[in-house]
Amino acid sequence: MKVTDALKILGLEKNPSGSQLKSAYKKLALEFHPDRNPGDPEAERRFKQIVIAHETLKNPKRSADRATPRGRKSARQRGEYEEKWEDIFSHIFRSAREPEDEKKPKSRDLHAQIEVTLEELTRDSEKEVSVSRRVRCASCEGNGAEPGARVGACPACKGAGEVRYKQGLAELWVPCSACDGSGEHTGEACRVCGGEGVTSRRESLKVAIPAAAKEGAQIKLKGKGDEDARTGEAGDLIVTVRAAPHPIFSRDDNDILFDLPVSFSQAALGHEATVPTLRGTRRLKIPAGTQSGRVFRLQGEGLSPAGGRNTGDLLIRVLIETPTKLSERQREMLAEFQEISSPSTHPRRRRFLDKMKSLLE
Ligand SMILES: [Zn+2]
């Protein structure tokens, strides 16, 4: 690997000091460490590059010599030297894969649902959602160790802060992922989080719900998911909009619908009804002779998404209710009404009877 490439990989300026090189390497090697990214091929690729870049910069003169003690440092020989590391890498990656499952990075995104009424959807609104989040433990700052407990050597690296891998002539050292390269370890788990580095906390969060949001719409609250114990980085909270059931209205896209029961005399004589809307009430004129099932449309009384385009209407379907539980007097009057009805009173029925007659002839 060329020195200029190695510098770029580690994000360093030309001629870094020994401590600059060491801290850049430690930070990046731990970030892409196979223990922390098991089975992630991209992390694996980066990790190899980082290790090789570090080896290249640590000892630019000797890096080729060590592998080929008698030879000149040709690019090919350097390549061979890097090839030898492949054995070491495969060993590192194998041991990272073996402990399995628990190490798989869990998604830190959280999910929640929020119920929204149709009335709330008439405008942009804000609601609160309560979620239980995992946040980095404030007591141990995420490392899981009881603060102030006696510090000992990390058992994984025996206090070195790094793990040496050796294979034939090649040798690599990698920061220890168990202790974050510190070499230290406290025997006692943090009393607040039980050593997990995170604690659960119930939080009430404000969610901005856009007007006319659809059932199932998702609203993302960035950084309000679970926190990572080590880095403190948080996932997102994804809130799904659920429509609250409404006692009268139903929804079709941005239109609002409902059935309006009307007595048959109101429908026959004409009637001015007070009808509910999402924003209050309106007067609706039902003309004399209105048939059951007729739909009246109140324009613009539906839901209105931001920008005011595609504003829906309120659709009112008239349903004529046949009178029941008649009193004696009502019965008499209806019977009389029936008697004095002419075919033109019920033109639909007359047409039907005409058709039936022609069928039977
Ligand atoms: Zn803790």
Ligand SMILES: [Zn+2]
């Ligand atoms: Zn260690």
